[in-house]
Amino acid sequence: MPSSWATPKPVCRVSFFIAITRSQTISLAYLGSTRSWTPLKVVGDGSFGTVWLCDWHGTLPPKTPLSPMQCGAGARPEWAGKRLVAVKRMKKRWDGGWEECSRLKELESLRAISSHPNIIPLYDSFLLPSTKELYFVFESMEGNLYQLIKSRKGRPLAGGLVLSIYSQVVNGLHHIHESGYFHRDMKPENLLVTTTGLADYIPTSPMATSGAPPDKDVVVIIKLADFGLARETRSSPPYTEYVSTRWYRAPEVLLRSRDYSNPVDMWALGTILAELINLKPLFPGAGEIDQVARICEVLGDPNHDYGRDSRDRQIGGGQWLRGVELARNVGCTFPKVCYDIIIILSRL
CATH class of the missing domain: 3.30.200.20 (Phosphorylase Kinase; domain 1)
Incomplete structure (x- = not known):
């Protein structure tokens, strides 16, 4: 200071x-x-x-x-x-x-x-x-979600706290979208946090036994901030290629699409939820190509080769013709992922 x-x-x-x-x-x-x-x-x-x-x-x-x-x-x-x-x-x-x-x-x-x-x-x-x-x-707010995650030093957030944070982010993001805008820069640093005390959260883990004691953790207020990249949903593309921090960037943005909308916020929201649970980024790519590869490692590459599961759900990433075209335009090839790994992940 x-x-x-x-x-x-x-x-x-x-x-x-x-x-x-x-x-x-x-x-x-x-x-x-x-x-x-x-x-x-x-x-x-x-x-x-x-x-x-x-x-x-x-x-x-x-x-x-x-x-x-x-x-x-x-x-x-x-x-x-x-x-x-x-x-x-x-x-x-x-x-x-x-x-x-x-x-x-x-x-x-x-x-x-x-x-x-x-x-x-x-x-x-x-x-x-x-x-x-x-x-x-x-x-004014106390800090941001990135700082809260780092402060845990590996100690998981109570399940009820994760649900509270997630619901507040969803409510704020839904309001932005209902207002005709999308944020374009969703990341933990842009989710401001203030702690207001402690609370007992009902255990949410499937491993929790009946009568397990409550999880004591902080109570937080979450507010979305930094609208410098926000755009109207009805505005006409093309948009800027480089938006949002790489780790939270949707695949179409990584592949240099300039025609996208509020689904890019939903992708970022999913990666943030995973980070809340794991206390580390879901896709910490070292560059754009590495970022795409890390996404494929978790979700599979975009094709139909993996078939469908017992509930008739697509296994793996599924076909994404637009993505294949975008990748071709920038000289990127989706890495093939081991079939056995995709089957195992689909059963988790």
Whole structure:
């Protein structure tokens, strides 16, 4: 943590008035409203922006609740009396002014997707005229799912906790899709987490005996974040080839398809669930070709050679003509997987 945050003091004061015209364009003028905040610590630093946990001294939208970090048994005493928010500063200079900012995909999607308990809310956004820097003000959260998984150090999550996390992610993702958008960058780092205490979860393992004691584990709130790559479902392809972190990328994206939609989010959701259970990535490919090979090792290559099981279900990956064509276009050949391995995996 930079030494400049060691003794925080208010350093950012901006007076703006935000006027929304009939065409929903936003202009900034130096009038009465004051924004001021105290940076507490850096919580994220990426290629496009830096995020601070801050104590907010200005106004927020009416009925804005306290951060989950300040509620419940998990609230830390040092947060008492503060108004915690996450302030994100974009690194790009926006010389085109607010009109240019308003076309930013992240801002468009955050405005279009209505409030939901499992989606991080945007409280405010503004452009600093002196530096042409764009700022977002979000609800603050404790960390992310990647950090939670790493903190377990190999200790499995209680089955009930996995179900809780999964259901919250599904609810948030369903709301995004119902709003006409898909996320395109689903990964543990973009699922924000706040722990609010401990709970007893009913054992869900099939090996658990009758009357087994409950599994004690943390209670978490999950919220989907980082909509920088989100797109409208009805928008016209082609889309960017390189989206999402490789390990969570759907096969069609790995094969350089530029015509895809919300199923890529569902693929990522499945890989995240597997990681929650195993505490390690499901397909940790070293490159795109290796990623495809690892997927085939688990799911089989896309053909009909493996037949069907006793329930008449396709064994292995099944035929995928579009995938074969995509692979051919990029010079990739699906690796053949041992028939016996596929049969064994299909029975698990």
